[in-house]
Amino acid sequence: MTAPLDWQRDGRDWPNRDASSFVSAGGLVWHVQMMGAGPTLLLIHGTGASTHSLRKIMTLLARQFTVIAPDLPGHGFTAVPADATGLSLPAMAGGIGKLMRKLGAEPVLAAGHSAGAAILIRAALDGEIKPASIVSINGALLPFRTPVGRLFSPIARMMALSPVVRHIMAWRAQSPSAVERVLRGTGSKPSREDVAFYSRLFGNPGHVQSALGMMASWDLDSLVSDMHRLGPELVLVVGEDDRAISPADAERAASLAPSARIVRVAGAGHLAHEEKPEEIAEIVVETAMRLSLLSPPARNA
Numbered sequence: 001m002t003a004p005l006d007w008q009r010d011g012r013d014w015p016n017r018d019a020s021s022f023v024s025a026g027g028l029v030w031h032v033q034m035m036g037a038g039p040t041l042l043l044i045h046g047t048g049a050s051t052h053s054l055r056k057i058m059t060l061l062a063r064q065f066t067v068i069a070p071d072l073p074g075h076g077f078t079a080v081p082a083d084a085t086g087l088s089l090p091a092m093a094g095g096i097g098k099l100m101r102k103l104g105a106e107p108v109l110a111a112g113h114s115a116g117a118a119i120l121i122r123a124a125l126d127g128e129i130k131p132a133s134i135v136s137i138n139g140a141l142l143p144f145r146t147p148v149g150r151l152f153s154p155i156a157r158m159m160a161l162s163p164v165v166r167h168i169m170a171w172r173a174q175s176p177s178a179v180e181r182v183l184r185g186t187g188s189k190p191s192r193e194d195v196a197f198y199s200r201l202f203g204n205p206g207h208v209q210s211a212l213g214m215m216a217s218w219d220l221d222s223l224v225s226d227m228h229r230l231g232p233e234l235v236l237v238v239g240e241d242d243r244a245i246s247p248a249d250a251e252r253a254a255s256l257a258p259s260a261r262i263v264r265v266a267g268a269g270h271l272a273h274e275e276k277p278e279e280i281a282e283i284v285v286e287t288a289m290r291l292s293l294l295s296p297p298a299r300n301a
Contacts, residue, residue, distance in 0.1 A: 002079060002080065002206075003029070003031065003071075003076070003077045003078055003079050003080065003206075004074065004075070004076065004077075004080065004201075004204045004205075004206030004207035004209075004210060005076055005077050005200070005201070005204055005206075005207065007022075007031075007077055010077075010200060010204075011077060014051075014052065014077075015051070015052050015055035015197075016033050016035065016051070016055055016058065016059070019033040019034055019035040019058075020032070020033050020051075020077075021033075021034070022077075023099065023102055023103065024102070025095070025098045025099040025101075025102035025103075026094070026095045026098035026099065026102075027081075027082070028073055028078060028079045028081065028086075028095065029078070029079045030070050030071065030073075030078045030079075030099055031051065031071040031076055031077035031078045032068065032069070032070045032071075032103070033051050033054075033058065033067075033068075033069045033070075034066065034067065034068050034069075034103075035058065035059070035062040035066075035067055036061065036062025036063065036064070036065050036066050036067045037062075037065075037066055038064050038065045038066055038294070039064075039065055039066065039108045039109065039288065039293050039294065040065065040066045040068060040105050040106060040107045040108055040109075041061055041065035041066065041067050041068070041107060041108070041109045041110070041111065041284070041288075042068050042069075042096075042100070042105075042107035042109075042110040042111070042120070042129065042131070043057070043058060043061075043067060043068065043069040043110075043111055043112070043116075044069070044070070044072070044096070044110070044111075044112035044113070044116030044117075044119055044120055045069070045071070045072065045075070045112075045113055045116050046112075046113040046114030046115045046116045046140070047114060047115040047140075047211050047214050047215060048075070048201065048202070048207075048208075048211040049075070049113070049198075049201070050071045050072075050075050050076030050077070050197075050201060051069050051070070051071055051076060052076070052197040052201075053113065053197075053271070053273070053274055054069050054113075054273070056273075056274065056277035057273050057274075057277040057280055057281050057284075060277055060278065060281040061281050061284060061285070064285060064288075064294055065109070065288075065294075066105075068100075068103065068105055068107070070096070070099060072092060072116075072119075072214075073086055073091075073092060073095055073210070074086075074087060074206070074207070074209070074210025074211075074213065074214070075201075075207060075210055075211070076201065076207070080206060080209075080210055084213050084216070084217060085217070087210060087213040087214040087216075087217050088217040088218075088219070089118060089119065089122050089217075089218060089219060089220070089223065090122060090126070092119050092122075092214075093119050093120075093122035093123035093126055093128055094123075094126065094128060096119060096120075096123050096128060096129065097123055097126070097127075097128025097129060098128075100128070100129060106129075106130070107129055107131050108131055108132055108288075108293050109131050109132060109133055109135070109284070109287065109291075109293055110124075110129060110131040110133075110134050110135070110232075111134070111135035111136075111137060111284055112134070112135075112136060112137065112139070113137040113138065113139075113273055114137070114138055114139065114140045114244070114270065115140045115214070115218070116137075117134065117135075117136035117137065117138075117139030117140065117141060118139060118140055118141055118220065118223060120134050120136075121134060121136075121139075121141070121223060121227065121230060121234070122223055124230060124231060124232050125223075125226050125227075125229060125230060130231070130232075131232050132232055132233065132291045132293060133232050133233040133234070133235060133287050133288075133291055133293075134230075134232050134233070134234055134235070135235045135237060135283065135284050135287060136234060136235065136236050136237060136253075137237045137239075137272055137273050137280060138237065138238065138239050138242050138244070138245050138270050138272055139236065139245070139253065140220075140244075140245055141220065141223065141224075141227075141249070141253045142220060142224065142249050142252060142253060143220040143221050143224065176195050176196070176199050179195050179198050179199045179202055180195045182198075182202075183195065183198060183271065185243065185244075186242065186243055186244040186270035187239065187241040187242050187243035187244070187269030187270055188239075188241075188268075188269030188270055188271040188272075188274070188275055189269065189275060190271065190274070191274075194271070194274055224256060227253075227256040227257050228256065228257070228258065230257045230258060230259075232259075233259045233260070233261075233287075233291070234253075234254070234257040234259065234260040234261075235260075235261055235263060235283070235287055236250045236253055236254055236260060236261070236262045236263065237263050237265060237272065237280060237283055238250045238262060238263070238264045238265065239265050239268035239269050239270060239271075239272035239275075240264055240265065240266050240267070240268065241267060241268060241269045242268070242269050242272070243269065243270065244269075244270040245270060247264070263283055265279060265280070265283075
């Protein structure tokens with residue numbers, strides 16, 4: 001099992017490269033970035049992304065936390081699972097749990113973007129991690145409710161199985177302008193650097209296949225039915241300009257969890273943590289302070 005991207009070639013200028021290591025856990029070799037000191041915070045990126053998307057917020061949060069951020073299975077520099085079942089929500093949640101145990105890490109707080117938030121919730125429900133709070137950044141937590149949406153998984157499954165489709169999509173993604181259009185379509189305002197890293201990912205057929213395979217096997221119905229059992233507090237961070245996940249979904253998601261609150265971020269799209277890392281990091285720190293996971297800063301005498 002190999003990773004989509006090659007570390008020696010594609011990782012030479014990878015963000016926070018000095019914080020990277022490779023860890024074998026659950027039958028996969030994971031690319032993991034760790035930095036900082038303090039209570040352990042687990043960060044999980046979304047579908048089709050990688051640790052690059054967490055580069056800004058990770059550096060900010062490392063001032064007060066020990067931050068752990070892996071590439072998901074089949075994404076970036078983490079190995080592709082042996083079969084498609086390894087890309088399902090329960091499998092990824094289980095994989096994260098195995099990785100944390102291998103690292104000897106017990107996250108007291110977790111934050112995930114989009115599908116990453118769903119993985120964290122599933123992991124908490126299944127007892128793989130036990131954080132005091134989960135911060136969901138534009139979380140993809142609810143099933144598609146439209147007829148077109150319900151067709152999405154079968155279409156994604158068909159596309160994931162077709163090597164021709166994978167290579168065509170990767171070939172088209174080599175155009176930075178095409179990638180920028182996709183990112184802007186989520187309501188975000190990507191920087192030139194954002195576009196360059198996503199172009200590297202989207203231009204790799206293996207990465208594209210894993211992202212499609214993940215979407216094809218994504219089942220959120222069971223997550224919704226189980227969320228009433230969620231132990232950790234759920235903080236739903238909502239970019240008000242998000243065009244990938246409707247901001248209105250946060251109200252329904254909040255009603256499903258025993259302890260949930262919504263924090264809205266003006267002027268942010270789906271990639272809120274990349275557009276406004278300082279503001280999102282502040283929400284994470286405030287959550288930790290409120291739950292007494294961090295000591296308050298000492299006052300000057």
